[in-house]
Amino acid sequence: MDTAPNSRITERTEVLSGQEYVMNTIIQFLSKAEKIDSCGDYNASSLIFGVEEYKKLLSDIKAKGIKLRYITDITKDNIHYCKELLKFAKEIRHLGGIKTNFSVSETEYIASASIQQQKENQQQQQQEQPIPQVIYSNAKDLVEQQKYVFESFWSKALPSDQRFREIEEGLEAEVFEVLTNSEKLSQVLLDLARSAEKEVLIHLPNDRSMMRLERLGVIDDIIETSKKDAVVKILCPLSKENLHVVKKISDNAPTIEILNGNNSPYGMYIVDGERFLRAELKEPKAENFSEAIGRAVYSNSKRSAESFKSIFELLWNERTLNEELKRADKMQKEFINVASHELRTPTQAILSYSELLQKHPERKEEMIQALSRNAGRLQRLTDDILDVTRIESETLMLKIEPLDIGGLISNIIEDYRNQIEKNNDNVKLYYYHEPKTNDSKIIVEADRARLIQVISNLLDNAIKFTKNQDNSGGSIYVTAEKKTTENGNKRQEVILSIKDTGKGIDSEIMPRLFTKFATKSGTGTGLGLFICKSIIEVHGGKIWAENNADSNGATFTFSLPISQQQEQERLSSSKLTSEKRGM
């Protein structure tokens, strides 16, 4: 049968190698096309402009009026090629990560067969090489399939001008990904955890979630992140079950903040205020993260991340406030209990001895002593409670006068030595005064009664924890010395320290030693040191405490500024002496 050569096209699909064949195939392909849909990876645009022959082809496309639609991965490295390409193409769109290189016209399909090799060559030679091998087909079904593939890509791809803007304004492409594959979800969470640099906010739906994160390895990542000075906050229902994880975190990364939260059907993981994962809890009791989690959304949308962050902050603040209220409430109850116990104990003694005194005139002296002792105790407690009230309402009144603190201490020490002797307490009290000369007094502007109160309180404590410590007895060393501090302007101060050889300060109580109700001794209200601190601070001084380096006993120290007037007098008198000397 005689047939015109072009009326029935033979379908063929073949692989063509060699630059010449490849080039001819491309030229043939272009010559028949009116419309071309093309995809290229992120290298393709630079390749087109890097090879002279290809550049010429572009001009042909334009000259022939071929409608070219092009999809590629537009990055900040190839953006200028893509813009150049726009001069020849009808429209370009961006599809992140696209890895295929093909073109399809009305009737034909052509694709690069070897993109990988091309990339490697390019890296080695730093020069664009033409495609060495192409696949060509005019098989109708194949062409239709490829058209369909292109259309699917096209519909998902982003218009080039939008992508250009993103790159030029430094915006990341926003991704909202709904994840249902649990394995992928675990990976996304791990990647998210590892990517954190500045901030990690985690809201966990139940106590077991924390254990699941531990199993997944996320807790280790968080610990590492916190070591980079990142802020890490975890809001999670806390229970006996996850206590070991909490302990691991606080042992290894003490800066990580953990708060007890409520159970919730969702978990949130927000990183650097920019990326987040929000996942639904499907199986609250599951062992592993992948089993526990339902649907999740991952996004790098900054705006959404910020709104989730503000939700997190709201929850966090609410819990913080709640904890503070609970603590304040507990403190209040604790105070009422301690105060009532301490008030009723001497009251009981006074009540009983006043009853017994009538029936036992023969024990009159002993009972009157007990009465007096307990009345004194009641008085001290009343004073302490009133002092605390004054301190807290800022109505503590001071009667400030210049006084010699060295002399004051000497008198107090004398009283205490007598008392120790009278009580037969197994403790020795030493006092060192610097400088030793009698005429150089240390004058401070202070309330005499309040200073006596502080020093007595510190000495009472020292004696209480030192006497009868062991058979050899204990010692208390009091020292007072002048010092010049160099912060900003020179300031003269007196440093008074009371060192004992007692049992030292309990490590549990150390961090809140100077706060209210800090007591470990079983007796006492725990108000004394709080009052001391307040008194010293209103005098412009500081108070602190430490266990002795030789792990034997504790040292309490306070500083007070030395009266400016005394300093000036001292300076002018020394000036006078030197002037006299110079005469």
Added chain:
Amino acid sequence: MSNESRILLVDDEPDIALAFKIGLEDNGFNVDAFDNPSKALSNFKAGLYDLLLLDIKMPKMNGIEVYQQMKEIDKKVKVCFITASEMHYYEEIRKEIFPILGVKRLIRKPIRIDDLVKDLRDELQ
């Protein structure tokens, strides 16, 4: 009967321990008083006392622990607890632990000697 009852009194406040001892002895009780719970425990023997009068809040060992250990030694000994703390502070202990230990009475300080005597006599009956 109750006038010959033997009482073991433990209170860490020496003034109170002594006052109660004198007051109870005036009322015909036979009283041993300790201000140190450990000493009271090491002197304790089965059948020595009819009733224990124990302060609750004491350093090192509280009254409830003292009672538990004494009850191991003497199953029949009766007990009254006494405290200067707020009653609600021991609410849980009263509701949950006292019934298990068979404790019925918690006396509140301050108390007059006559009232204390009355409470102890009630407990001994």
